[in-house]
Amino acid sequence: MALPAQKQFKYWGIAAVMFAVVMWALGGVLMPFILGAAIAYMIDPIADRLEAWGLSRTAATALITVGALLVFLLLLVLVVPALVSQMIDLAQVLPQLMRDLRSFAAEHFPSVFEEDSRIHQAVTAFLQTMQSRAVEVLQSVAGSAVSVLNVVILLVIVPVVAVYLLLDWDRMVARIDELLPRDHQPVIRRLAREIDTVMASFIRGMGTVCLILGTYYAVALMLVGLNFGLAVGFIAGLVTFIPYLGALIGGALAIGLALFQFWGDWLSIGLVAIIFAIGQVIEGNLLTPKLVGSSVGLHPVWLLLALSVFGALFGFVGMLVAVPVAAALGVVARFLTEQYLHSRLYQGQSHRDAGAE
Numbered sequence: 001m002a003l004p005a006q007k008q009f010k011y012w013g014i015a016a017v018m019f020a021v022v023m024w025a026l027g028g029v030l031m032p033f034i035l036g037a038a039i040a041y042m043i044d045p046i047a048d049r050l051e052a053w054g055l056s057r058t059a060a061t062a063l064i065t066v067g068a069l070l071v072f073l074l075l076l077v078l079v080v081p082a083l084v085s086q087m088i089d090l091a092q093v094l095p096q097l098m099r100d101l102r103s104f105a106a107e108h109f110p111s112v113f114e115e116d117s118r119i120h121q122a123v124t125a126f127l128q129t130m131q132s133r134a135v136e137v138l139q140s141v142a143g144s145a146v147s148v149l150n151v152v153i154l155l156v157i158v159p160v161v162a163v164y165l166l167l168d169w170d171r172m173v174a175r176i177d178e179l180l181p182r183d184h185q186p187v188i189r190r191l192a193r194e195i196d197t198v199m200a201s202f203i204r205g206m207g208t209v210c211l212i213l214g215t216y217y218a219v220a221l222m223l224v225g226l227n228f229g230l231a232v233g234f235i236a237g238l239v240t241f242i243p244y245l246g247a248l249i250g251g252a253l254a255i256g257l258a259l260f261q262f263w264g265d266w267l268s269i270g271l272v273a274i275i276f277a278i279g280q281v282i283e284g285n286l287l288t289p290k291l292v293g294s295s296v297g298l299h300p301v302w303l304l305l306a307l308s309v310f311g312a313l314f315g316f317v318g319m320l321v322a323v324p325v326a327a328a329l330g331v332v333a334r335f336l337t338e339q340y341l342h343s344r345l346y347q348g349q350s351h352r353d354a355g356a357e
Contacts, residue, residue, distance in 0.1 A: 017172040020125060023314050023321070032154055034321060036161025044160075061167045068159075083230055191331055198327040210240045212287060220275045224268060227261055231256075236276075240283070241336050247283075251276040259315075302326060307314055323349055 023030070043064060050060035165172070179190050214237015220227030236250025254272050262268040306326035310318035340346050 032157040036158045039162040096157035185349045196330045208291050209287045210237045213237050213240050224271050
């Protein structure tokens, strides 16, 4: 006999709370495994395609691993040194750019620096807030991500976890399917398929969009002659998955650097602005509709809320799982809405009586 709905809700609620507590307590430890699982999930369709062409799962995994290793070595030799150098130079140049900006503002907008003006007070408060936030971020980075041990762990554990999960992905999915509660198996399978569709469309699609746009911005900005073009393109492509934020950060950074580098050369400054305008047109009208699709159902506000909440609760690991969890919650919310619209709570007794007549 099946458990009553109240007991089932209690047990699943306890499981959800335990999962959240584990995520909060072991977030830093779980990060390499979450990254490895995300990589395995993203490239699983490639392994499935190779299997359809006649390769075994082991051979397909080995071929993907060798190909990924070759690509990584090429990037390590050709791209990573230049990118790291530009990122370091950019971090060193930014303070001087801020001083130049202050001198420019003092010359052309002296009211900003009048201590009694509201503009001066607002700007001062904003700069103090940004400075405190920057210190917090730098302290967090210095205490975790820059640690040699953590970097080694990421470089070693993430690929190993990804390879093993990719090798056993289909068996794991089949085993989880066997463990589903029999009474709820059809509904869970339906929700799982919808969640997989949403996650595949968003994560794989947006991953491809980020890669294409990042490459486009980096190459175009370097061709224009902008200093740190590779670094700016990398930053803009990396944050493209957050709606509007990638273009805002990348565009503001690139145009700001262009103003200081090409001041007076309005053609070059205009070319930098046009590069980002073209990128947004390509993303909005070609890349996102084709690669992500309109059926994802992740509203930008919902996505930003998920990133903010999970980032505040679980740190960087929370931001990694925010998109999958947001996708899953969105699917579950639509399912519950559908059930509600067919329930007596929504339709009422009068609607049922009218239907019977």
